[in-house]
Amino acid sequence: MRKTTITYAALAALYAASIVPAAAQDKAPIKIGTALDFTTVYTFVTAEYSQGQRDYAALINARGGILGHPIEISVVDTGNQPQRGIAAYERFKEEGAVLCDFLSTPVSRAVVPRALADGMNVITMFHGRSDAADGKVFPTIFPMTPAYWSQATSIIKYIDDQEKGDLKGKKIALVMIDSPFGREPLPVFQELAKRLGYEFQSFPYPSPGNEQSAAWTQVRRFKPDWTILWGAGGGQSVSVRDAIGNGIATDHLASVIWISETDTNIIGADQTKGLLRFEGVAYGKTLPAIEAIEEQVVAKGKGAGPADKVGGTYYNIGAASIALVAEGARIALNKEGEPLTPAKLKNGLESIKDFTGEGLLPPVTITADDHQGGGRGRIDAWDGSKWVPKSQWAAAYQDIVWDLIHKSAEEFKASGK
Amino acid sequence: MFYRLAGIRHTSYAADRALWPAPVDRVQIAALLLFALAAPFLLPNLYLTSYLLPWIIWSTAALGLNLLMGWAGQIHLGYAAVMAIGAYGAIHLVRAGVPFEIAIILGGLLSAAIGLVFGFAALRVKGLYLAISTLAMQYLVDWIISHVPAISGGSQATLQAPAFRVFGIPIADDRARYYVALAICLMVTAFLLNVGRTSFGRALAAVREKDFAAAVIGVNPYRYKLLAFWCSSLLGGVAGAVLAFCYYRAVTPEQFDLDVSIQAVAMVIVGGMASVIGSYLGAALVLLAPIVLNNLVGALAHALGLPLSADVLSHIPLILYGGLIIGFLLIEPLGLAKVYDNLRNYFLVWPFRHARR
Numbered sequence: 001m002r003k004t005t006i007t008y009a010a011l012a013a014l015y016a017a018s019i020v021p022a023a024a025q026d027k028a029p030i031k032i033g034t035a036l037d038f039t040t041v042y043t044f045v046t047a048e049y050s051q052g053q054r055d056y057a058a059l060i061n062a063r064g065g066i067l068g069h070p071i072e073i074s075v076v077d078t079g080n081q082p083q084r085g086i087a088a089y090e091r092f093k094e095e096g097a098v099l100c101d102f103l104s105t106p107v108s109r110a111v112v113p114r115a116l117a118d119g120m121n122v123i124t125m126f127h128g129r130s131d132a133a134d135g136k137v138f139p140t141i142f143p144m145t146p147a148y149w150s151q152a153t154s155i156i157k158y159i160d161d162q163e164k165g166d167l168k169g170k171k172i173a174l175v176m177i178d179s180p181f182g183r184e185p186l187p188v189f190q191e192l193a194k195r196l197g198y199e200f201q202s203f204p205y206p207s208p209g210n211e212q213s214a215a216w217t218q219v220r221r222f223k224p225d226w227t228i229l230w231g232a233g234g235g236q237s238v239s240v241r242d243a244i245g246n247g248i249a250t251d252h253l254a255s256v257i258w259i260s261e262t263d264t265n266i267i268g269a270d271q272t273k274g275l276l277r278f279e280g281v282a283y284g285k286t287l288p289a290i291e292a293i294e295e296q297v298v299a300k301g302k303g304a305g306p307a308d309k310v311g312g313t314y315y316n317i318g319a320a321s322i323a324l325v326a327e328g329a330r331i332a333l334n335k336e337g338e339p340l341t342p343a344k345l346k347n348g349l350e351s352i353k354d355f356t357g358e359g360l361l362p363p364v365t366i367t368a369d370d371h372q373g374g375g376r377g378r379i380d381a382w383d384g385s386k387w388v389p390k391s392q393w394a395a396a397y398q399d400i401v402w403d404l405i406h407k408s409a410e411e412f413k414a415s416g417k
Numbered sequence: 418m419f420y421r422l423a424g425i426r427h428t429s430y431a432a433d434r435a436l437w438p439a440p441v442d443r444v445q446i447a448a449l450l451l452f453a454l455a456a457p458f459l460l461p462n463l464y465l466t467s468y469l470l471p472w473i474i475w476s477t478a479a480l481g482l483n484l485l486m487g488w489a490g491q492i493h494l495g496y497a498a499v500m501a502i503g504a505y506g507a508i509h510l511v512r513a514g515v516p517f518e519i520a521i522i523l524g525g526l527l528s529a530a531i532g533l534v535f536g537f538a539a540l541r542v543k544g545l546y547l548a549i550s551t552l553a554m555q556y557l558v559d560w561i562i563s564h565v566p567a568i569s570g571g572s573q574a575t576l577q578a579p580a581f582r583v584f585g586i587p588i589a590d591d592r593a594r595y596y597v598a599l600a601i602c603l604m605v606t607a608f609l610l611n612v613g614r615t616s617f618g619r620a621l622a623a624v625r626e627k628d629f630a631a632a633v634i635g636v637n638p639y640r641y642k643l644l645a646f647w648c649s650s651l652l653g654g655v656a657g658a659v660l661a662f663c664y665y666r667a668v669t670p671e672q673f674d675l676d677v678s679i680q681a682v683a684m685v686i687v688g689g690m691a692s693v694i695g696s697y698l699g700a701a702l703v704l705l706a707p708i709v710l711n712n713l714v715g716a717l718a719h720a721l722g723l724p725l726s727a728d729v730l731s732h733i734p735l736i737l738y739g740g741l742i743i744g745f746l747l748i749e750p751l752g753l754a755k756v757y758d759n760l761r762n763y764f765l766v767w768p769f770r771h772a773r774r
Contacts, residue, residue, distance in 0.1 A: 038731035047728045054727075077711055077731030082665060082672055087467035087708045094463045106671035109575045113666040129573050180563060180574035180670070305726055408573055415512065415570060415577045 027065070029072035030329055030340055032057075032322075033092030034101040040080040042104055044233045044262070045314045049103060050075055051305035052318025056289070058297045058304070060326050067333050069340070071326065078102065082110035093120060098345045099325055103127060105181065115140055121342050121349065125321045126257055126280060130184065131408035133372035138409070140346055142371050144324050144364065148256065149401040150375035151278040152185035152228075155254050156192050157396035158276070158379040159226050167198040173219050175212070175239060176230035178204035185230060185256075191400050209235020216242040225252065232258035237266045240275065250274040254379065260313035264382050275382040276390065280362075281320040283380065283387040285311030287359035289319060313387070316360060323357035324349070324364065324373075362393035375401060419764045436610055453599055457592040466591045468705060472697075473595075473602040474660050475704050479684040479696040480609050481652030486682070487691030488618060489645035490625030491539050495551040496653055496681040498558035501673035503528040503654025504661035505568055508576050508668055517581040517588075517662070521601075525654035531558075532650025539642045555678050563670045575669045578662045594663040601659050605652055609693050621645055680704070687742055689752025698753035706741060710734035 034053065036046045057071040065071065074092070078084040085107030092100050099121040102108045108128035115122045116138065123142045124132060130147035132138040146154065160167055174189055176182035186202060193200040203219050205212040209231055219227065227248050229239045236259045243253050244267075251274035264272040285294065290311045298307050309315050325345075332348025333340055352373075354363040362376035375395040380387045420441045427433040437443045453473075457465055482496050493499075507524030511517055538550035562569050570576035581588055583597055612618040620641045623631035628638040661668045680703050688699020711734045718725050725733075749755045 036727075038728055039735055047726070050727050075727045075730075076715060077727075077734070079707065079731075079735075080671075081676075081707075082669075083467075083471050083704065084708055084711075086471075086664075090463045090467040091712075094461070106669055109573075109669050110665050110667060110672065112575075113577055129575070131573060180569070184573075305728075408571060411571045412573070412575070412577065415575075415579070 027068040027070075028339060029070045030066060031092075031095060031097040032071060032073045032099050032101065032325065033088065033095070033097040034073055034103070035076050035078045035085050035088035035092070035107070036102065037080040037104045037107070038077045041233065042080060044260075045258070045317075046103060047305065048309050048312055048314035049318035049321075051303075051309055052315035052320075053101075053322050054304035055293050055297050055310070055315075056319040056322040056326075058302050059289075059293045060322070062296045062300075062302075066326055066329050069329075069333070071322070071329075073322075078104065078107055080104050080106060082107050085111055086114065089114060089120075093118065098329075098340055098342045099123060101125075101321065112138070112141060119342055119346075121345055123321055123325065125317060129408075129412075131405050131412060133370065133405050134409035135350065135366075135368050135371040136409075137413050138371065139368075140342070142349055142366070144321070144349075144366060144371065144373045145280045146278075146375045146377045146395070147372055147401065147405065148181075148184050149188050149404050150372065150395065150398070151256055151280070151377060152188040153192070153375075153397040153401060154278055154377045154395070155228055155256075155276075155379065156189070156196070157394070158254070158391055160196060161391070163225075167196040170198045170225045171222060172198050172200050173222055173224035173227045174200070174202040174230060175215055175219060175227060175243075176202060176204055177207050177209050177232070177235055179207050181232070182207075182230050187404060188397075188400055189228075192397065205231075205235070205239075207235075208233065209238055212238050212242050216246045219243075219248070220246045224248070227253050229253065229255040229259070231256070237263045240264075240267050240272060244271060251276065251381065254278070261382075261387070262312075269382075269384050272382050273384045276379055277382075277387070278377055279313075279380045279387065279389070280377045281313075281317045282360055282389075283311070283313050283316060287311075287316075289323065289358035289360045290316065292358070293319065320357055320360040323360055324352065324355065327352055327355050327357070328366075372401075372405075419767065422765065434614075457595055462591060465595060468708075470591070470595050470598060471664055471704060472701055474598050474656060474664055475681075475684065475700040476697045477598075477602045477605050477659065478653060478656035478681060479688060479700045480605050480693065481649050481656055482681050483685045483688070483691065483693075483696045484609060484612065484621075484652065485645050485649035486685050487689075487695075488612065488625065489621040489642065489649075491536075491642060491645060492544065492548045492682070493551045493646075493649070494548045494675075494678055494682065495535065495554035495558070497673040497675070497677035498555045499528050499532050499650045499653035500657025500660065500677075501558055501562060501668075501670070502531050503657035504668050504673065505562065505576070506654065507658035508578055508661055509568075511579050511581055511662075512576075517583055521655055521658045521662075524658045525651045528654025528657070529647045529651040532653070533643060533647045536643050536646025536650075539646060540639055552675075555675055559670060559674060562673075569670060570668075575667050577667045578665070581662060588663075598659050598663045601655060605655075606693060608652075609696075613691075617641075617644070683742070687745060687752055689754025692752065692754035694757060695752050695754030698757065702741070702745070702753065707734060707738050710737050 036050055038046050054073055057073050061070045076088050085102050089100055089111050101123050105127050108124050119140055121140045125145050130149055132141040132143050133147050189200050201222055203215040205215040231239055250272055254276035257278045257280055259277050297303055298310055328345055328349035329340055331351045332344040336344045350366055350368045352366045354365055356363055364373040366373045375398055376393045378389050378391045378393050380389045420439055422439055456469055485491050485493050503524040506527040507520045510520035510523055535551055535554040539547050588594055588597055620636045623636045624638045624641045631638050665672060684699035684703045687702055689695025714733050718730055
């Protein structure tokens with residue numbers, strides 16, 4: 001026992017000694033800690049997401065930083081294990097990070113109580129607790145992007161528009177992974193079924209979704225007019241393949257945000273033509289922000305990963321996350337001066353108004369009450385080689401979403417007492 | 418030389434039966450205990466909260482599983498489910514107003530009751546078959562927790578651990594949480610150190626070696642197999658509750674999934690069956706090695722300026738970690754406890770190769 005203690009003390013000392021001081025800059029760096037899951041569950045998104053984050057940070061630094069402060073992102077792997085996320089979180093805190101990112105629902109959930117107690121900012125782009133949009137209950141947790149409930153309303157809004165506002169008697173099927181994440185949008189679809197008069201039924205498939213044929217034969221019997229997919233990772237391509245195999249037209253098949261060009265290319269770029277999905281961050285290379293990254297970062301050989309991933313779905317989400325944080329930090333430094341603390345950054349993020357991140361985002365406005373940022377998104381379709389927007393950036397039925405957010409946040413508040 | 422055993426003669430039965438007959442062991446244990454008690458004041462908060470605290474809690478859990486696997490020879494692949502029952506039970510009880518001290522025991526008893534039901538499988542099947550039937554427990558409990566909102570806590574499936582007091586003292590900061598976890602860990606450790614010397618422990622050993630031989634010598638294998646499941650589930654439930662209250666401060670179903678069960682089994686096997694120190698060492702290796710390796714690899718790559726992608730960097734520690742586990746088991750199949758024992762035996766007679774018995 002003593003031997004191990006000594007070994008760990010030695011290892012710890014070795015590590016402490018080996019941390020290299022930040023690159024010399026005229027002003028102190030703004031430290032962001034990202035503890036992501038590169039190896040276990042979120043592998044489908046993490047590498048590209050992290051590449052986008054680091055490339056966008058490199059772009060800001062190439063432009064002279066935020067009022068002279070460079071952004072410094074440290075990256076570690078958590079393997080989706082909460083205890084490793086907590087260890088990483090404590091280390092980030094020690095190193096003086098002003099904001100952390102975990103890109104994993106289990107890890108974020110485990111860290112939320114600590115972050116709230118410590119006043120540390122945590123961004124949870126498109127994952128984590130949906131009710132964290134309630135800034136009064138979760139002052140330092142920032143989803144900044146449409147919650148799953150908002151994604152559900154946006155998809156229904158799109159379907160409603162396609163059916164010219166008449167959903168009476170139409171059948172909508174939800175095929176979802178049988179987990180808390182999969183069941184999360186159910187109340188939204190049920191409430192909207194009451195309002196709009198469509199017939200709704202859900203078809204769960206067991207986690208992790210490698211085998212879904214049982215659910216899809218039932219879907220086939222139900223004969224839906226529209227089918228919505230709610231899953232992530234490897235299960236998504238299985239869903240789309242099974243849907244096509246069961247005769248569901250891809251242009252009447254819409255997915256939650258977690259489907260990307262990687263999935264469509266796996267299934268077959270041509271077979272998936274027309275596939276719809278929710279989009280919260282713009283896709284593609286033709287956005288001013290991504291063009292700037294290509295010119296100032298990638299072309300100079302400073303890219304954090306393979307150049308062909310630049311502009312991809314998850315890459316752009318990563319880039320957008322740092323764009324929002326940088327904007328918050330800029331406002332905070334302008335308003336409250338140096339040094340940047342987690343509390344100042346929180347106020348800065350809550351002052352973001354109509355920020356679009358040079359084309360990456362819909363207009364995002366974050367307030368002390370609304371950490372969702374407005375809930376705007378759009379639907380886009382796969383055209384065989386890229387994702388093409390089918391609707392304008394808009395938020396839909398936010399009253400339902402906020403009812404759910406408030407109700408769930410109240411439950412959270414009550415559970416901590 | 419280091420152990421200085423010459424001239425030690427036990428003159429009473431009590432001295433001969435002591436847990437640590439050699440004075441040097443007693444000094445070691447006392448030093449470790451002192452360090453454990455003083456750790457919150459010696460270690461930076463980072464090491465206390467993210468290394469030492471999870472380590473002692475996981476050691477508690479590994480000890481509980483080791484009672485079943487090591488002492489009683491029954492495998493359990495659903496230990497995380499047992500811990501989950503204790504964690505959810507205790508949190509719901511504290512929220513309902515039951516004092517923490519009682520809730521944690523009741524949570525443990527709830528785990529013990531449900532664990533016992535699955536223990537009945539052990540009366541009929543052994544080895545791999547038992548592994549599969551306990552695996553069923555893992556899936557069943559996972560499914561029930563995530564499908565019953567009243568247990569898991571609504572659509573977000575997270576329950577926060579409420580604020581709690583122990584004997585009237587509010588447990589609000591990391592030091593206090595550490596001491597609560599340490600106290601429970603010490604109690605469990607003391608129980609397991611002594612269990613081998615009780616009739617209960619000897620009966621378990623008899624059942625482990627051959628159940629029908631045990632029956633021949635008058636040990637009822639049904640009774641002792643069930644008792645082993647009951648006891649081990651009780652300890653697992655308590656460890657789960659401590660994990661939820663003192664470390665995670667919230668429970669979600671993912672914290673107790675199949676991976677965690679496998680990690681617990683790995684802790685026991687890598688650490689050493691039927692060994693207290695092995696449980697500690699196993700927990701340290703399985704729990705902390707990935708974190709430490711990750712930090713080391715990251716720091717090395719940074720220091721040497723290696724242009725490796727984050728993707729590659731995060732897979733290297735996995736390879737090393739797998740290598741470590743295989744390596745340890747190849748060198749010493751009896752686990753880390755045996756490695757420690759070999760070292761100790763070497764130094765016991767050093768500078769000689771062996772001593773006359």
